[in-house]
Amino acid sequence: MASTQHAHGARILVASNRGPVSYALDDSGRLTAKRGGGGLVSGLSAIGPDAGAVWVCAALNDGDREAVRRTGGALDPADTGGRRVRMLDIDPTVFSEAYNGIANSVLWFVHHMLYQTPLEPVFGREFRHAWSSYEAYNRAFAEALAEEAAEGAAVVVQDYHLTLVPGMLRQLRPDLRIGHFSHTPWAPVDYFRMLPDDIAEQVLRGMLGADRLGFLTQRWADAFAGCCEALVGGLGDTRIGVHGLGADADFLRERAHRPDVDERMAILRQQIGTGPDGRPRKVIVRVDRTELSKNIVRGLLAYEELLESRPEWRERVVHVAFAYPSRQDLTVYREYTAEVQRVAAEINERYGTPGWTPVEMHVKDDFARSLAAYRLADVALVNPIRDGMNLVAKEVPVLSDQGCALVLSREAGAYEELGDDAVTVNPYDIRGTAEALHEALSMPAGERTERSKRLAAQATALPPARWFLDQLAALEV
Numbered sequence: 001m002a003s004t005q006h007a008h009g010a011r012i013l014v015a016s017n018r019g020p021v022s023y024a025l026d027d028s029g030r031l032t033a034k035r036g037g038g039g040l041v042s043g044l045s046a047i048g049p050d051a052g053a054v055w056v057c058a059a060l061n062d063g064d065r066e067a068v069r070r071t072g073g074a075l076d077p078a079d080t081g082g083r084r085v086r087m088l089d090i091d092p093t094v095f096s097e098a099y100n101g102i103a104n105s106v107l108w109f110v111h112h113m114l115y116q117t118p119l120e121p122v123f124g125r126e127f128r129h130a131w132s133s134y135e136a137y138n139r140a141f142a143e144a145l146a147e148e149a150a151e152g153a154a155v156v157v158q159d160y161h162l163t164l165v166p167g168m169l170r171q172l173r174p175d176l177r178i179g180h181f182s183h184t185p186w187a188p189v190d191y192f193r194m195l196p197d198d199i200a201e202q203v204l205r206g207m208l209g210a211d212r213l214g215f216l217t218q219r220w221a222d223a224f225a226g227c228c229e230a231l232v233g234g235l236g237d238t239r240i241g242v243h244g245l246g247a248d249a250d251f252l253r254e255r256a257h258r259p260d261v262d263e264r265m266a267i268l269r270q271q272i273g274t275g276p277d278g279r280p281r282k283v284i285v286r287v288d289r290t291e292l293s294k295n296i297v298r299g300l301l302a303y304e305e306l307l308e309s310r311p312e313w314r315e316r317v318v319h320v321a322f323a324y325p326s327r328q329d330l331t332v333y334r335e336y337t338a339e340v341q342r343v344a345a346e347i348n349e350r351y352g353t354p355g356w357t358p359v360e361m362h363v364k365d366d367f368a369r370s371l372a373a374y375r376l377a378d379v380a381l382v383n384p385i386r387d388g389m390n391l392v393a394k395e396v397p398v399l400s401d402q403g404c405a406l407v408l409s410r411e412a413g414a415y416e417e418l419g420d421d422a423v424t425v426n427p428y429d430i431r432g433t434a435e436a437l438h439e440a441l442s443m444p445a446g447e448r449t450e451r452s453k454r455l456a457a458q459a460t461a462l463p464p465a466r467w468f469l470d471q472l473a474a475l476e477v
């Protein structure tokens with residue numbers, strides 16, 4: 001392509017399904033913008049508005065679609081913290097089939113190995129139809145990126161929603177340097193090849209359209225390479241790198257010491273209360289999206305087992321469990337959300353006393369309250385059955401006021417970095433997890449402080465800004 005054609009294009013582009021802002025539309029037609037957080041938002045702030053980066057994302061709801069209609073898709077910088085954001089209004093049916101029907105139902109399930117295989121998956125007509133929507137949705141991203149990019153620009157594509165984009169974009173714009181980053185685990189080949197052969201190949205070849213692929217851990221990178229070796233004859237010219245996204249210590253420490261967090265700490269302290277010895281009860285904290293892979297139900301059952309097998313902890317500990325609803329368009333997520341709440345209520349019913357609620361469960365998303373819980377944590381419970389990284393495991397040690405013990409699943413990506421100082425669990429083993437909770441609760445104060453310091457240091461080794469700049473550097477920007 002002639003370079004003049006893209007003279008005003010962006011030098012750096014990011015593409016992700018969920019963008020840095022979402023809109024709510026009220027009955028009077030007023031749009032309110034809500035800015036999101038997360039590693040990518042923090043990461044991009046490292047390059048500042050002057051870099052003229054463009055972030056391409058999808059409209060996720062009616063508010064977003066109305067914002068696109070009013071702006072033509074180039075969002076008002078006042079809503080985006082000065083960033084250039086292009087939001088794509090993909091046909092709602094196509095979007096839903098791609099996002100709910102393929103990304104969150106099929107690809108998420110494959111990489112987190114969530115299928116109950118006697119009955120699932122069924123890759124029939126409905127799947128094939130949804131797959132064509134996934135292709136159309138990926139094509140919309142590839143076309144928008146091709147339009148927005150300057151000659152030779154660097155494009156960093158994010159996650160399992162957009163696996164086909166690198167290959168499509170390579171066809172449209174061979175001059176670009178293309179990266180793709182996976183925030184999830186990658187399935188081992190024997191599980192990945194559950195996908196129909198043509199689809200598995202399409203996903204791998206789509207990703208291999210990139211110059212460089214990033215993963216959160218060596219384990220996920222190796223699994224991807226293993227799939228390529230077995231199914232498409234290897235990686236070809238595509239390079240692979242590992243970037244273990246860390247916690248944003250500066251942001252977290254500043255945000256967690258604001259008055260709204262202090263207010264919530266006071267409320268939580270009241271809910272937690274004091275034990276029979278008059279001292280504050282110990283606190284086991286977990287904070288998750290209510291996500292099947294997070295293993296919240298088994299975590300609650302392990303806590304119940306602790307109360308049963310170690311009755312000395314009754315009245316002396318409270319499990320503060322925040323489970324924020326997620327992906328509620330999918331039946332299986334709605335059912336899981338109900339199950340989490342049912343099990344928590346059962347534990348309270350069985351063990352609770354007039355002055356003690358064993359599980360303090362909250363489901364309304366409240367970031368300030370999550371930070372308050374982090375500060376109060378004696379123990380953090382992070383027991384996913386499989387997880388790309390898990391930033392909660394990294395954030396709690398950074399914020400815990402008195403230093404915390406971390407009970408961590410060996411199947412979380414974070415385990416690669418934090419395993420030495422955590423109390424390790426097999427996420428399926430209820431008795432083993434209960435014993436790990438006991439060990440964490442009983443850990444001598446000095447040992448807990450030392451371990452917590454080392455966990456915090458490791459957790460913040462690659463802050464989001466560095467994580468993002470490293471990826472750009474690897475594309476030779």
Ligand SMILES: O=P(O)(O)OC[C@H]1O[C@H](O[C@H]2O[C@H](CO)[C@@H](O)[C@H](O)[C@H]2O)[C@H](O)[C@@H](O)[C@@H]1O
Binds near residue numbers: 104184326387389
């Ligand atoms: O956009 P949603 O469908 O609401 O999902 C939210 C995000 O979920 C995934 O990210 C989270 O899980 C990852 C794996 O456990 C973890 O590494 C990441 O830190 C979490 O934010 C997904 O990877 C994102 O694309 C979704 O936006």
